[in-house]
Amino acid sequence: MTTARPAAVVVLAAGEGTRMRSTTPKVLHAIGGRTLLGHVLATARDLAPERLAVVVRHDRDRVAAHALELDPGVVVADQDEIKGTGRAAWCALTALDDASRVDGPVLVLAGDVPLLDSGTLGELLAAHVADGNAVTVLTTRVADPAGYGRIVRDGEGHVERIVEDRDASPGERAIDEINTSVYAFDAAVLRHGLEHLQDPDFAATSNAQGEVYLTDVVALARTHGPVRALETDDPWLVEGVNDRVQLASLGAELNRRVLEDAMRAGVTVVDPATTWVDVTVELAQDVTLLPGVQLHGATRIAARATVGPDTTLTDTEVGEGAEVVRSHTFAARIGAGAHVGPFTYLRPGADLAAGAHVGGFVEVKNSTVGEGAKVPHLSYVGDAEVGAGSNLGAGVIVANYDGVSKNRTRVGAHAFVGSNSVLVAPLDVADGAFVAAGSTITRDVQPGALAVERAQQKSVPGWVARRLPGTRWAAAAEAAAGAGRGEDADGVEGTGGDQA
Numbered sequence: 001m002t003t004a005r006p007a008a009v010v011v012l013a014a015g016e017g018t019r020m021r022s023t024t025p026k027v028l029h030a031i032g033g034r035t036l037l038g039h040v041l042a043t044a045r046d047l048a049p050e051r052l053a054v055v056v057r058h059d060r061d062r063v064a065a066h067a068l069e070l071d072p073g074v075v076v077a078d079q080d081e082i083k084g085t086g087r088a089a090w091c092a093l094t095a096l097d098d099a100s101r102v103d104g105p106v107l108v109l110a111g112d113v114p115l116l117d118s119g120t121l122g123e124l125l126a127a128h129v130a131d132g133n134a135v136t137v138l139t140t141r142v143a144d145p146a147g148y149g150r151i152v153r154d155g156e157g158h159v160e161r162i163v164e165d166r167d168a169s170p171g172e173r174a175i176d177e178i179n180t181s182v183y184a185f186d187a188a189v190l191r192h193g194l195e196h197l198q199d200p201d202f203a204a205t206s207n208a209q210g211e212v213y214l215t216d217v218v219a220l221a222r223t224h225g226p227v228r229a230l231e232t233d234d235p236w237l238v239e240g241v242n243d244r245v246q247l248a249s250l251g252a253e254l255n256r257r258v259l260e261d262a263m264r265a266g267v268t269v270v271d272p273a274t275t276w277v278d279v280t281v282e283l284a285q286d287v288t289l290l291p292g293v294q295l296h297g298a299t300r301i302a303a304r305a306t307v308g309p310d311t312t313l314t315d316t317e318v319g320e321g322a323e324v325v326r327s328h329t330f331a332a333r334i335g336a337g338a339h340v341g342p343f344t345y346l347r348p349g350a351d352l353a354a355g356a357h358v359g360g361f362v363e364v365k366n367s368t369v370g371e372g373a374k375v376p377h378l379s380y381v382g383d384a385e386v387g388a389g390s391n392l393g394a395g396v397i398v399a400n401y402d403g404v405s406k407n408r409t410r411v412g413a414h415a416f417v418g419s420n421s422v423l424v425a426p427l428d429v430a431d432g433a434f435v436a437a438g439s440t441i442t443r444d445v446q447p448g449a450l451a452v453e454r455a456q457q458k459s460v461p462g463w464v465a466r467r468l469p470g471t472r473w474a475a476a477a478e479a480a481a482g483a484g485r486g487e488d489a490d491g492v493e494g495t496g497g498d499q500a
Contacts, residue, residue: 004129006049007104007187010092011040013067013111014057014079019243025059026241027111028066031251032258033278033296036241037063039114041070046118047107047125053077053096054111055088075099084211085181090194093187102187105129108214110181112241115254120237121182127230128184134225135189135218137162138182140235149179149215151229159227162215177231179215180238189224193217254279270308284320302336311341319354332364335371353388366406367398370413382406383425387413393437395420412447 017026027037034042037054044052054067057079064076077095079088089108096102105128107121120138128136137159139151147165150172154160162179163172197212221227232238241247258279259272266285269275274291277283282300289295290308297315301307304321316329324334325341331348334340338356349366352358356369359376367381370388375381379392382400385408386392396417398409407425411417415429418437429435433445436452445451464477 004105004125006047006107006125006184008051008053008096008102009044009047009049009107009109010089010096011037011044011052011054011109011111012085012088012092012181013037013040013063014055014088015112016058017112017242020241020247021244025063027063029241029244029247031114031247032254033280034114035066036112036114037067038070039279040109040111040116041067041074043116043118043121044107044109045071047121049107050104051075051096051099051102053092055079055092057088082212085214086194086197086212086216089190089214089217090198090212093191093194097191102191104187106185106187106190108181108183108185108190110240113180113182113238114241114250115237115239115257116182117237120232120234124182124184124230127228131226131228133184133228134186134221135159135227136184137218137227137229138180138238139177139229139231140180140233140238141176141231142178142235143176145173145176145178149181150175151177151179153177153229158222159218159229160222161219164213164215177229180232181214181240182238183214183218185217185221186225189221190217192224193220196220316346384409384411384423386411387415387431389414390416392417393419393421397422399424 292310319336329346332346347365412431
């Protein structure tokens, strides 16, 4: 890759994208964890351009806001009612020149080409600078070039002009080398060519649409220096999105490349066909992804962790050697060696320490679960701290919301909460304390104390015989009584409920 730095990168994002059949501007549709525009801006920034401009028109406020959110340093250029890529580039260069005149190589990119990478752009820029070209066009060859602009070369193999499909002759339509709408221009050449294109008479007579085409600058530039092409043998890199079929196709290809890179870096992907990983996700060596895994956003998976099957993680950190099985998580942290699932739901703020165990049908929100602590099954833990080594039995509910505000609950280290108990916040269950199964706890529990809050059991002898005579229940009770097993017996209440 060249060490040359673009004087500017211009991203054309003004189109409506009518074939998307959407109220969302085309460049704001997403694949692989980024919008189409987001992919292009990230690639552009990898080249460290001195300046970066985005041209907007259709739904300009939404597109401009998104561009500035992704890159506050971007210059937003508004295209007026005059149509065409040439007019869009003119508006961008005018906006850039308003601050200070652009001098040097200028890259022009389409905002709907998400797979284009900085390596390919670096090669384009390097060839442009090394050869002293006026314009360098990135091209590729496709089996069916219908709909694309064709590259017309002269006898020496240089680019003579680019002709749009609807303006091409039958002979030109047979050309399989196509324009990718990716260019490197000398700024002075681009400025001179765009000035010529702004003549309304030129646009009206130069093409079938009467638009201002950026491709016309290529032919005009030949008077200023060489116009050459750099051909890529990977058409996917320069494939644009025009409808949702292409969006899905490019999304699948991007995902295939992400997974291939991950596997070559030491990640096991058991079933790539059912595994989807955003470009923003980080995967360490020896991570295993089982079938049905989706990893989104800023998710990071540490070494030797196993995720899946059937698991979706968003903005989640997973520690070394952890296991996450059939679960959904959002903005959560899972410590080293922790075990999550199956059918676990970790909401924002869920923070599981090393060795913690959060099991089946458990929901955790805005809570910490300490080292080695267990919430094995059928529980809700919200706005709480569960101390190291503690155990919450099956069906424990942390009642954090009183209808007005959320309140905190603290369960100390090595505490035990029996099954089917409710902890009503605000509450403090101290270190080493026990809560008996089936209790509703509303007052703090002191260290080492046993808290029991439930009605005393009452048995009514002979109830079945009196209320349900002649039924199978009455027959069973009579048989049991005859065998010496009475209906009532005294017993001792226990804490019960350790179903870890």
